[in-house]
Amino acid sequence: MSATILLRLLLVPCLLITGAPSLPGQDPGGREGDERAVSSPAEDGESPGDAEVGSDDPPPRPRRGRRRRPEPPAATPTPPPPEEESSSEEEEDWLAVIGGTIHTVSGGVVERGTILVRNGRIHEVGVELPVPSGARRLDVEGHHVYPGLVAVNSVGIVGGEFDTDPYSFTMLLALAGGVTTARSGGSISKLTYGTLDGLEVGSSPFVTLNYSTGDPAGRRKLREAFERIREFRRESARHAEAKEEDPKLPDLDRKWIKGLYATAEQLMDGKRVGYARVRELAEIRAICGLAEKYGFDLVLDGAEEGWIEPGVIARAGARVIVTPRARRDRDDRRLAPNGSSIQNAAILHRHGVRFAIFPVGSLFAPGGGVSLSGLAGRDLLHLAMEAAFAVRGGLSDEEAIRAITLGAAELLRIDERVGSIEVGKDADLVITDGPLLHYLSLPQYTIVNGRVAYDQDEAGVLDHVRRDGRPEPEVIREPWPRRLGDPF
Secondary structure (H helix, E strand, O other), rough: HHHHHHHHHHHHHHHHHHOOOOOOOOOOOEOOOOHHOOOOOOOOOOOOOOOOOOOOOOOOOOOOOOOOOOOOOOOOOOOOOOOOOOOOOOOOEEEEEEEEEEEEEOOEEEEEEEEEEOOEEEEEOOOOOOOOOOOOEEEEEOOEEEEOOOEEOOOOOOOOOOOOOOOOOOHHHHHHEHHHHHHHHOOEEEEOOOOOOEEEEEEOOOEEOOOOOOOOOHHHHHHHHHHHHHHHHHHHHHHHHHHHOOOOOOOOOOOOOOOOHHHHHHHOOOOEEEEEEEHHHHHHHHHHHHHHHHOOOEEEEEOOEEEEEEHHHHHHEEEEOOOOOOOOOOOOOOOOOOOOOOOOHHHHHHHOOOOEEEEOOOOOOOOOOOOOOOOOHHHHHHHHHHHHHHHHHHOHHHHHHHHHHHHHHHHOOOOOOOOOOOOOEOOEEEOOOOOOOOOOEEEEEEOOHHHHHHHHHHOOOOOOOOOOHHHOOOOOOOOOOOOOOOOO
């Protein structure tokens, strides 16, 4: 036993000196025999591919399996783009209308006030407002400033963007009367004389309804269309409740809703406004009853006998386009009141009916009225003159002016943009040298979208009405009629 222990003690130093015997697959350094233990030439100071010629060592075997995807290079941060020089703020267009009596229509009168216009819209209204540097100034001290007038109908003044002549004389003549916005057929446009920028306002909300007593078949079809749409809406409500319990229910068929049915649906949904030309009381009663029953917005054009039963119009919530000078002769054979009345607008107003005023014809629409088929006399056809006749019938000046500005804009559903002098609305203004409804007052400037579209001193359209701008008309002192042979 002692001999065996002694032999083991003698072998230990030998093993420590010579190292442990290598095992198969293990090199003397103790590393396993795979390619990771083979030093690369680069580690030995040799360049790749410079294997020693005549070397007896076999070349290393290539690695099997998937190659390791090379590490992507470190992302180089993209240099920020060169800072552009901070561009100056967009150039603003300012206009200051200073010193006039401002009739806002919606908020009273401002004496010696100022209107600041920024980029075509009203920015501020007040007294002694600071004017931005570089603003265009328009001194209108001693003048009256009103919102631009709105014509609910017109012919030959404006059209669409592609069929309007921005240099037409009729447009200039309308601007000379203070009109800044007009409806023509299915479109509503600004009178942007000299440019087409900002011309279009929108589409007309009107859909014409023929409910005349002379067309009983047409009246029956219209009633049937409204009734079927009303029943369909009730059916849709029931279907919606049923579909909550059974979501797989198919939708209702809507393919049949077209033509007159589609018109009835748009009216009942409030997307369109019914427009009806009526004159007699019987027609007014019929169409207002239809609107009240089916709940749609209605505009009555004319309604010369509306003064007889204004409550019928008020209950239907209808609006009226009134022409105070329109005449409908009284029929003395009828015992009941009939015919037209110059008090029509005043009576409608007292009963809470909203209305717009429209002139008798020619410039704005063909028909009767004062017209000499030329420039002379055309000033009598403008909106302000027609509104003055409503005052003659008992309407207040304020309501008459409202009827050709904000009232007309509400009727066309564009009152969020035009019709009154309020912050945020389009800068459409008419500036007169006297009260708007006075027969001697003339527009001196008409501003559309913050741009002076008409200047009386430059255009001189109505110089014949008051020559040389004298505040009083010329008095003819010679006797009249002249005798035959007297010199002129």
